[in-house]
Amino acid sequence: MNHDRYDDSYIRGILEEVRTIAIVGASANPTRPSYLVMKYLAERGYRVFPINPGQAGKEVVGLTFLGRLADVPEPIDMVDVFRAPEHLPAVWAEVETILPLPKVLWMQLGVRNDEVAAQAEAAGLKVVMDRCPKIEYGRLSGEIGWTGVNSRTLSSRRPKLLGQGVQRLSIASRKPPGAV
């Protein structure tokens, strides 16, 4: 797996497949990137579990902080990590004991640890490094273009609205039913 550059279909596949996301290093401070990502993903319909031992038990935007990954009461599809690269071995040591194993290990923008990535891939997980799921979701749905950001995607298909509002877009396939 080449981690210098990801195909859009790889990222889209992950974001469509996972439903439950544990965010390691989540913050209760509304100006921190980890808070913004946690809230955004929850609003996009994911079941989000913030993990931060210092905040355990605290409730923010309807989400309850847990102390460790093992405290998550249901199977985790994806672990999103807001920790510096040197802390990744410790995070992986926790992740690899979870049963069933998560399907995806995602390291945030600025976080890359190739040794841990190789271990996770050997265990059957998909790995994403140095990316933000909020930015990737916004990019693939078309939302991020509202801010003048280069989404690096082209589509002649109408974007799909998400939920009741008019200012949320979905990453679901835009093709008509039956198309592949």
Next chain:
Amino acid sequence: MTEDTTAPAVHEPGFATLAVHAGAQPDPTTGARATPIYQTTSFVFDDVDHAASLFGLQAFGNIYSRLGNPTNAVLEERVAALEGGTAALAVASGHAAQHLVFHTLLTPGDEFIASRKLYGGSINQFSHAFKSFGWNVKWADPDDISTFEAALTDKTKAIFVESIANPGGVVVDIAAISAIAKKAGVPLIVDNTLATPYLWQPIKDGADIVVHSATKFLGGHGNSLGGIIVDAGTFNWSATDRYPFLSAPRPEYQGMVLHETFGNFAFAIAVRALGLRDLGPALSPFNAFMLLTGIETLPLRMQRHSENALAVARYLAAHPKVEWVSYPGLENDRYHALAQKYLPKGAGAVFTFGLKGGYEAGVSLVSNVELFSHLANIGDTRSLIIHPASTTHRQLTDEAKVIAGAGPQVVRLSIGIEDVADIIGDLDQALAKV
């Protein structure tokens, strides 16, 4: 890390495809295929929490057209894609773009280095308007790169150049100036108005920020003002504490740090959220629509502009009443080598030439053209002509006119996309009367 060498290369769309499609998706609610003109000041919130998220920069979305507008956003993403940047911001004019860029980078008492060879309006803006903000310009000569290094001080916050310098004919060695900027740890800002990304993508040569007067070749039809700021995503704003709009907690946003939060498009967010929001030079969505429509044909127009300009430059160089022609597409031009390096697809449409008959000849020429329009703009489908000494530079002393490249014999052309035989025919009949 294991390398998967069997994966197919990620396909990148070509420039002409991006010029038509980048940023523009069918409208999600109506299916409209052309980009609608969202002629509205404001946008309803889904609910109170959604409003709070938008105001706090926590969610992507629309609030008020001074901060962003869906029509303008398509223009922004399109130009970001064409320049190879991470994001862009569209504003009311090229001057507004420059104002917001420097507002984001400089505080009173700071300095920036600018090329001496710039559009006259930029020289005025930097010399006078910016001085009253306490932003001090130091001039350097793009024909002597060492003058940029010599102008650096510990107060220098940025370097500013034009890729092809107005009034045309000067090609600036962006890669060499970028090397100086990188060594000094300051961003390089390139005004790419005359080249457009079709002829030159300065980000590939080390520009950190690209600005445009979209009024010119991007729009291309002489019908709408607009300005664009493109974030290359290359500069590390957090390496020092010299760019606090990017690297320090912002009181305007409850202590958010923009570079940490928005990564490689933080500058585009900063010029929007801390510049456009507070200083206010918003672009009309109608103008954004006109500029977008123009950009769809940018590759075709720039090819034709450059082909026509080269033919006109060759005609003038052989004309007995013409003393000199300054067009880097000509083989004997002093900038021809730089043009071959940076502008292989053409040297653009704007250039100057000198008439042997001096001031009177210049006045006679602009008085006798019938296809060329005598006016003070460039980058139109129409061919344009101006005699700076009798118009834009008339108030200067003769000596000052020469220093500004607007001596009595100088005529500036912006060659349009008409049939080249008609363009040359018009100059020929007017020169015959000189």
